[in-house]
Structure formats: structure tokens, C-alpha cells
Amino acid sequence: MDVTATRQEIARFIDGVIDTIETPELSGDRLERFNASVVEAVRDYINPGLLENRKSVAEQHATAAVEWRSNGPNTLTDSRGNEYLDCLGGFGIYNVGHRNPSVINAVHCQMEKHPLHSQELLEPVSAMLAKVLAALTPGALKYSFFTNSGGESVEAALKLAKGYQAPRGRSTIISTIGAYHGKSHGALSATAKPFFRRPFLPLVPGFQHVPFGDIKAMRQVVSDHERMGEPVAAIILEPVQGEAGVIVPPDDYLPAIRQLCDEYGIVLILDEVQTGFGRTGRMFACEHYDVAPDIICLAKSMGGGVVPAGAVVATEEIFSLLFDNPLLHMSTFGGNPMACAAALATIRELIDRKLPEAAEENGAMMLDGMLSLWKEYPDLIIEARGKGLLLAFEFSTNDVGYAFAKGMFDRGVLVAGTTANAKSVRIEPPLTITPAQCRHALNVASEVLETMQAA
Secondary structure (H helix, E strand, O other), X not given: OOHHHHHHHHHHHHHHHHHHHHOOXXXXXXXXXXXXXXXXXXXXXXXXXXXXXXXXXXXXXXXXXXXXXXXXXXXXXXXXXXXXEEOOHHHHOOOOOOOOHHHHHHHHHHHHHOOOOOOOOOOHHHHHHHHHHHHHOOOOEEEEEEEOOHXXXXXXXXXXXXXXXXXXXXXXXXXXXXXXXXXXXXXXXXXXXXXXXXXXXXXXXXXXXXXXXXXXXXXHHHHHHHHHOOOEEEEEEOOOEOOOOOEOOOOOHHHHHHHHHHHHOOEEEEXXXXXXOOOOOOOOHHHXXXXXXXEEEEOHHHHOOOOOOEEEEEEHHHHHHHOOOHHHOOOOOOOOHHHHHHHXXXXXXXXXXXXXXXXXXXXXXXXXXXXXXXXXXXXXXXXEEEEOOEEEEEEOOHHHHHHHHHHHHHOOEEOEEOOOOOOEEEEOOOOOOOHHHHHHHHHXXXXXXXXXXXX
């Protein structure tokens, strides 16, 4: 094989891709070739299963919608110029809207100065972000470790909790049935979805799962472990289970969990990767219940929909595990200057524009409309539920949920089922969505359900 010739072909191909990136719009034969090449590349070099999994896939894969640009804070277009109201929000990454100018400007300015960090000199932007997070997060949370994703945040939190509790003879981790904490090996051990777990068994030992929202079951399991001489090190929870279909616990659940942890010396980890940064109508969902964790996991919207960013914030007592040896847990790209600049600008936007408050107000309006649709179409919808702008319909079957998501897509509104199925369809728009856009989404949902009922 002529390596030089092959590399030249690769370079020419890259030139074409970059030229496409720099082209504002595509049309004619070039558009058709581009769409076909994207479908081919996904099929042959990423995963052919993704073509079947997307709600936007038409009867012929060649006509599948190809993402092109965000043309407003709450809308995006495909390569053919079709516009969609985003009520999916990248599963919760666009809390401050698409292409937020303040976030983009902060990242651009940091890129002009110093995009990544040397690893040896002190990095100033991450230091300032850590100080902000200590002030922003509830309770005694103080020290931050920066990551690139939710799964990384969960992994770091589990290691912190286990390392802190090891001298105390505690190692068991309790999670909840239906929980989603990520798909890396440790995070998957906390995740409680057979669909994701079964192919990779056995997972990390020492994890147990109990029903979500059931404090009696949790107390019983904790008590049993104490009597067996295998005391619990940590409990990890989502304040609202997102991937499970937006499951909201009873109001007294998190306070009771906090009390149980205090009683037995258990570390409480709250996974706010999806619920954090205003999504549920508070800056953090645990604030609805006046509960502060010992460790909080953050990611998704933290980077403002521009740069991947995540963090674990812990109390000084627990984080002190890393004081003597800061290299016990590391990340090459975690806490990089671009991500931290994006996070700082995101937090400023959330505060200045009162986006958590907007999420509470618009979320209440949308939930009222969804509850009305549930009453109108009880044969199709089992339940409507949510908190803030983390909402969901639960449908009678997976096929009904898929048909609803596809019908919304065909009418220019993006929603989606969970990653495991479409029986529960999440509605998770940017927090910048307007009341008029909320009403439009509800009207479209009504049209889709009417069509489905008549079919």
C-alpha cells in the first residue's frame, strides 16, 4: 500500500469536509451527495444500528434528516432547511439555549488566549470556577474535581465515597431501581437497567439496588447491611430519575434519605447531571426539598451547550482524601480552560436571565397542558409528569410512544423516548423556550394525538 498516496487522499477528503463546514448552506446535487455520504459514514464507520434508532429516519435511509445548524436559542435546522423546535435539548445540555452568544464569546476569548492547559502551571479559570461552584451549590459542598461528562463525574464520586469510607469498613453502594448513572464500568454498576447491564456482567461488586421513592425499602436494606457486618458506604440517587422516564419521588423522600445517611454515617451522592443548573425550576433539584448532599455530580448543561464540561463537588471532609495525594484521581482534559470559561458564562446566564425561575413557570404551563392531553387521550397516554422543564408522557406501549415522537418530528418538534425505549417520551427543551413556543409544542402534540386516535 502506498502510504503517502493514502494520506494524500485522506487530506483531500478532510479538505472537502472543512469546506462543507465553512459553507453556510448546501443545495442541489451537493446537498444530496452530502446527505448520502453522512448516512453512509454513520452506517459503515460509526454504527448501523443508529440509523434504525433515530426517530428522524424515513422509510429510505437516504432521506434521513442530517443536522446542520442551530438558528436560534430554541430551534435548529437540518441540511435541507427544515426547522425544528427543540423540545429534546440534547437530553438536557442546552439549558441556556443553542449557541448562547455569551458562552460562545467566553470560549472564543479563552481559545484566543490559551485553549488547553499545561498540566503543570496553575490553571486560573478552573480555580475561579471551583470558587463559584462552592458558593452556588447547596450546603457544605466546597471542593471540585472537573470532568468531561456525567459518567466521569459519577465515577469520580464513587471513588471519593469509597476511598473516604474504606478506613471505616464501609464499602457497599446502594442505588435505585430504574437509575441511570452512566455506562462506564463503575457508573454502569450503579445504573439499574438490565438492557444496559446484561451484556457486560459481572460488573463492579458491592452495589445493591432498591425501589426508587420507597424510604421503607431503603431503610430496611441499610439496616440489613449493618446487621450483616457489611455497612453501607454511600447512597447514590438522581433527585428526579430522568432516563427512567422522569420519575418524581414523594416530597418527603429526599429529606428522609438525608436523615438516614446522617443516622448511619453514609455518604449521600446526588447525581444532578441532568437535573442541575435550573432544569427543574431550582438551580439544583435537591433545593426543592432543602436537602444538601455530601457529593454532587454535574455535567450536561454545565458547558452551556458549547463545550463538554462536568464536575464533582464534595464537602471538605470527604474531598480531603485527595489532599495528601492529589494524583489519586486525574483527568487530562477535565477542567480545561475552554470548558471552565463556558461553565462560568453559563452560570452567569442562568443567574442574570433567571432561567431556573423561567423553567418553573413554563414547566408548570406545559405540565398543565400535558395533563389535559392525558385526560383527553387516556387510551394512548398512561401518565403525564415532571418538574420544571424535565417532563414526560408515558404511553400505553413502546410503539405508541414511538409513533408520537415520529409524529412530532414530522411536524417540526423534537422530542424523544428514553435510550432504552419510547414508551416514556421526554420533553426537555432549553430553559430559554418562550411561552409561545411552549403553547406551540402543546398544540402540535394535540394534533399528533388526535391523528393517532383516529388511525
